[in-house]
Amino acid sequence: MIAYDFDWGAVFENRDLLRSALKNTLWIAAVSMVMAMLLGMLLALLRTSRLAPLRWIATIYINVIRGVPLLVLIFYVYFGVSIWLDVQFTNFEAGVISLTVFHTAFMAEIFRAGLLAVPPGQREAALSLGMSRVRAFTSITLPQVIRVAVPAGGNDFVGMVKDTSLVGVIGIFELYRTGQKLVSDTFKPFEVWTGIAILYVGIVVLIDILVRLTERRLRPGARARGLLARRRAAAIDAIVRGVSPSAMPSRTVSTPAPPAIQTNPTTQ
Secondary structure, three states, X not given: OOOOOOOOXXXXXXXXXXXXXXXXXXXXXXXXXXXXXXXXXXXHHHHOOOOHXXXXXXXXXXXXXXXXXXXXXXXXXXXHHHHHHXXXXXXXXXXXXXXXXXXXXXXXXXXXXHHHHOOHHHHHHHHHOOOOHHHHHHHHHHHHHHHHHHHHHHHHXXXXXXXXXXXXXXXXXOHHHXXXXXXXXXXXXXXXXXXXXXXXXXXXXXXXXXXXHHHHXXXXXXXXXXXXXXXXXXXXXXXXXXXXXXXXXXXXXXXOOXXXXXXXXXXX
């Protein structure tokens, strides 16, 4: 049996390089996730639209993108689209675009499930109270969609963090690409990949904590705080004042006088 001399200095001595790689991984994942959420919500609205052409466009996009491997999409964006459109993407831009395009399809399905989970009667009730369609969506439908989509969206964010390891093929020094460089420099694969794995696990645990806190805050009956809570309370108060009996025109209801009691005259 060959004794192996573990040298964790390969990790600790390169902590600045790993810190920079961790920053690149988190930055790429965060930017891509924000864009994927915005585009995914738009795509989910198209997917649930009453207009058939809009539904077809969204359905075709989702099915095509989900069928293309992410690595192929990265090469296609970095080499193919740049030539086709005569636009020179940086490796960071190509990585963000690829992750956004890929995960938009998954976020669209997550948001579509949230839209279908909201009873249509709530939207009709909001419209009957005088709300506009936009306000009914942002105040009634959207908060419930987000509450339903948070767990699955957090899971997709975890997948996106791990998918950032694929953008290293176009020269982005995120965690995986940095790990390859350190292995080739130090010849310590076990120590380096163990350190990389610990960083990935740390990111996933952090995401899980944030998702659980968000779920708890969005749970029905939970007390909200901050600016959004004050704005929500003001909006609800305005709606209540608009439909309260004190705001309605008062009507005077005349009550009939009680009948007079007639007494028979006393006969003497």
